[in-house]
Structure formats: structure tokens, C-alpha cells
Amino acid sequence: MNFEKTNGGSTLTVELIGEVDSMNTPELEEKLIKEIDGVTELIFDLKSLEYISSAGLRVLLTMQKTMKSQGSMVIRNTNEEVMEIFKVTGFVRLLNLV
């Protein structure tokens, strides 16, 4: 995963790479909690994401709830496989997919 802050720290872009599963989501969550203060625009870039389990979905949902009171969150470049999981779980209604 790659974290990049721009706009004086108010925009955080998180690129999820490869597999987001139960083994690496604690690290992802920890990093997000550390970096999210002062962020008003959170961008997840999923172009290199190949696999996500419910552990990763929980992180996205948690962040969406956090950003509702703090600014905005968008998800970019969702591929077909991940989109299918977003559809089945109803996440297409909850996330801002662009």
C-alpha cells in the first residue's frame, strides 16, 4: 500500500496494491488512523488491487463513516473483480465510486 499526502496534508491518497486480507488490514488500519487527522479529502486508488476480503471492506466502511463528518472520500479505479464484491455487499450504495 502507498500513502501520499498533498494539498498541505488535507488530501490523502491511499493506493491499495495486490491483496488486502485479514493478515495485512491491521497495518492498513493503523496507518490510516495515524494519518487521517486533518484530512478532508480521502482517496482510495484501487487500480492495483487484486483481492479484498471482508476485513478490507470493514476498513473502507469505517473510513467512509469517519470521512462523513470530516470531509469526503472517493474510490478510484475499481476493477471488475472488486466491483463485484461491492455490488454483492451493497457497498456500491455506500461508497463514492468514481
Add this chain to the structure above:
Amino acid sequence: MKELKVEATIENLAKVFMFLQESLENCDVPPKVKRQIKLCVEEIYMNITHYAYNPRTGPARIGIDVLNGDQPARVVISFADEGKPYDPLSRQDPDTEADLDARPIGGLGIYLVKTTMDSVAYEHKNGQNVLTIEKDIAPDNK
């Protein structure tokens, strides 16, 4: 049938993934179906690590069978633990129509299993929780 027995810990998910990959490597399983199976294996295994022996840990056994003689061919995977009797299928499905404020953070794992597998069955026998999933591996399986 191939079988793996591990202590049900998060760290051992890597061993479980490896076992799954080895069990399916010589089978003609489309990549999409492989991904779906992997997802379900993670969800069920993690359920065992979280709930079966909480707050302690204990054994989890995973059996994988590829039934090539069937039409269509099928992958059958069973998960057994000796923890508290618990039928994960009895859990209410999440409301996928609910809006953000009403959506709880959890409850998605087993729902994903139910929606992506062709068959999911639970039984409690010989003091064990046994969950069995089946997936057709026809090349055109959607």
C-alpha cells in the same frame, strides 16, 4: 481428499492460503472462481479464529476435494473445529440496502460465502462444528 490441520490463528491464514493454492494448482479452475474460493476460505477460517475458541485457541481442520468426475466438476471444502457449537449460517444477513449510518461494520464475511458458493452447509457432529462449501468449476461459471 487433501487435509490441513493448523492452530486457528490469524498468522496461520498464510498456511491455509498456501494449502488452498497447492490443492487447486493442477486443476482447471478459472481465475475468477479461484478468487471466489479463496475469499470464502479466508472468511470461514477467520470466523473460526475469532469465535470458535475465544479467548483461547485450538485446532482447525480444512479438507479440500476436487471432484473431477462430476459434471460440472466441483470443489468441496470442509472446515472443522472443536470449539463452541455455532452455526454461522444462522446469523442474519446484513441489510445491503441500508444507508451508511445504519450499516454495521461487521457481518459481511459469511454473507459473501453464502452469495458466492453454490452450496453451504453446517452440521455439528462428534463434538465438532463442520461447515462445508461447494463450488462448481465449470469454465463458464459466473
